[in-house]
Amino acid sequence: MQNSQSPLFQSPLFQDAISQLESASSIMNLDPNILERLRYPKRAIQVSVPIRLDDGTVKVFEAYRVQHNMTLGPGKGGIRFHQDVNLSQTAALAMLMTFKCALVGLPLGGAKGGVRVDPNLLSRQELQALTRRYAVEIGPFVGPDKDIPAPDIGTDGQTMAWFMDTYSQQTGYAVHGVVTGKPIGIGGSLGRAESTGKGVAFCIQFAFEKLGLRLDSNTKVAIHGFGKVGVPAAQDLAAQGARIVAVSDYTGGIYNSRGINLQETIEWVKSGKVLKDMPNVEKISNEDLLCLDVDVLIPAAISGVITEKNAAKIKAKVIAEGANGPCTGPAIDILTEKGVFVIPDILCNAGGVTVSYFEWVQGLAHFFWDLDQINNKLYGILNNAFHRVADCADKYKVDMKKAATISALSRLDAAMRLRGIWPA
Numbered sequence: 087m088q089n090s091q092s093p094l095f096q097s098p099l100f101q102d103a104i105s106q107l108e109s110a111s112s113i114m115n116l117d118p119n120i121l122e123r124l125r126y127p128k129r130a131i132q133v134s135v136p137i138r139l140d141d142g143t144v145k146v147f148e149a150y151r152v153q154h155n156m157t158l159g160p161g162k163g164g165i166r167f168h169q170d171v172n173l174s175q176t177a178a179l180a181m182l183m184t185f186k187c188a189l190v191g192l193p194l195g196g197a198k199g200g201v202r203v204d205p206n207l208l209s210r211q212e213l214q215a216l217t218r219r220y221a222v223e224i225g226p227f228v229g230p231d232k233d234i235p236a237p238d239i240g241t242d243g244q245t246m247a248w249f250m251d252t253y254s255q256q257t258g259y260a261v262h263g264v265v266t267g268k269p270i271g272i273g274g275s276l277g278r279a280e281s282t283g284k285g286v287a288f289c290i291q292f293a294f295e296k297l298g299l300r301l302d303s304n305t306k307v308a309i310h311g312f313g314k315v316g317v318p319a320a321q322d323l324a325a326q327g328a329r330i331v332a333v334s335d336y337t338g339g340i341y342n343s344r345g346i347n348l349q350e351t352i353e354w355v356k357s358g359k360v361l362k363d364m365p366n367v368e369k370i371s372n373e374d375l376l377c378l379d380v381d382v383l384i385p386a387a388i389s390g391v392i393t394e395k396n397a398a399k400i401k402a403k404v405i406a407e408g409a410n411g412p413c414t415g416p417a418i419d420i421l422t423e424k425g426v427f428v429i430p431d432i433l434c435n436a437g438g439v440t441v442s443y444f445e446w447v448q449g450l451a452h453f454f455w456d457l458d459q460i461n462n463k464l465y466g467i468l469n470n471a472f473h474r475v476a477d478c479a480d481k482y483k484v485d486m487k488k489a490a491t492i493s494a495l496s497r498l499d500a501a502m503r504l505r506g507i508w509p510a
């Protein structure tokens with residue numbers, strides 16, 4: 087058991103990630119020496135990021151980059167700009183990236199970064215200064231062969247462009263491979279922006295096939311978090327005929343049992359407006375949205391929204407974890423008991439890092455692929471991973487969450503044994 091006084095242990099997400107690691111390890115009989123190493127991040131960097139605000143004053147922001155495990159390759163994982171970011175949460179998210187990359191078979195390790203800031207309170211100029219100085223502070227530890235950041239909550243293609251430019255200015259030439267999720271014009275990949283949501287939709291399709299359910303206009307879908315993940319997932323599911331009955335953002339949600347007007351809602355949020363201000367629609371609270379009587383619920387915002395407090399009230403048949411850690415471990419046990427099929431985050435939202443991997447490869451090769459190639463390869467990788475996890479769930483008679491972790495750990499275990507420990 088890890089020292090619970092350690093600063094690493096302080097967030098609920100880290101405690102949950104450790105329980106996930108430990109319960110999967112005991113089911114699969116993982117070598118305790120491998121388990122011991124996976125409990126700790128390889129490297130955790132804390133930096134202070136000072137910037138001059140528009141009013142002339144200087145403010146310092148706490149920031150991190152945590153590299154959890156790099157056995158399979160360079161670190162990979164997003165950068166989060168959010169007021170709740172801390173070392174422990176970043177370490178947990180880095181651990182989830184290790185599992186995610188291993189599960190889908192990418193030659194990448196797990197990492198995550200973040201700045202403790204509410205990005206909505208900064209101007210564009212302040213955000214640019216923050217990103218550039220953060221890039222400089224963690225600069226010695228990142229790079230195409232070391233650790234490759236990407237967008238996460240509160241960051242986007244523009245953030246990656248500033249990061250890539252800062253790193254490239256310091257190197258003296260354009261380094262495409264240092265980040266992924268870049269805009270297309272500077273070496274981004276086609277399909278990257280939609281890839282996480284697309285992967286969520288693919289996984290829901292695989293789950294429906296496995297459960298013998300039909301995806302059609304009677305399939306009701308609710309989406310908690312109508313942003314970078316929720317919007318493309320909704321578009322793909324609607325294109326397959328599903329009915330999107332509710333979506334929400336941090337201000338609240340909208341609901342229509344006959345299906346919301348998807349196009350209008352997407353235009354509303356893309357113009358920067360929040361859902362609570364949308365006119366002529368029925369409103370619903372985030373808590374009520376989670377408990378709607380729907381076929382599919384996609385929590386695609388933040389972690390810890392489905393806990394042992396509300397899990398018993400969930401009515402969805404399938405939960406697709408678009409966010410990282412939206413259901414806590416105890417909540418998943420309650421949901422599984424109720425017969426809810428949960429598609430776990432490290433599988434369900436792995437479309438993002440998979441197309442990030444394609445972007446990194448394209449950047450290193452200076453050769454770009456077309457969209458069909460990208461989406462076909464993405465489909466193939468997620469289809470394989472889904473069925474590998476489903477087979478593992480059958481073999482060990484466990485839910486998909488445990489099966490996904492077991493499946494990821496078996497890949498890591500094999501690689502860690504081959505590489506051994508240095509010095510021997």
Ligand code: GLU
Binds near residue numbers: 165436
């Ligand atoms: N932030 C995303 C995730 O949590 C993407 C990471 C990446 O593309 O490296 O999976």
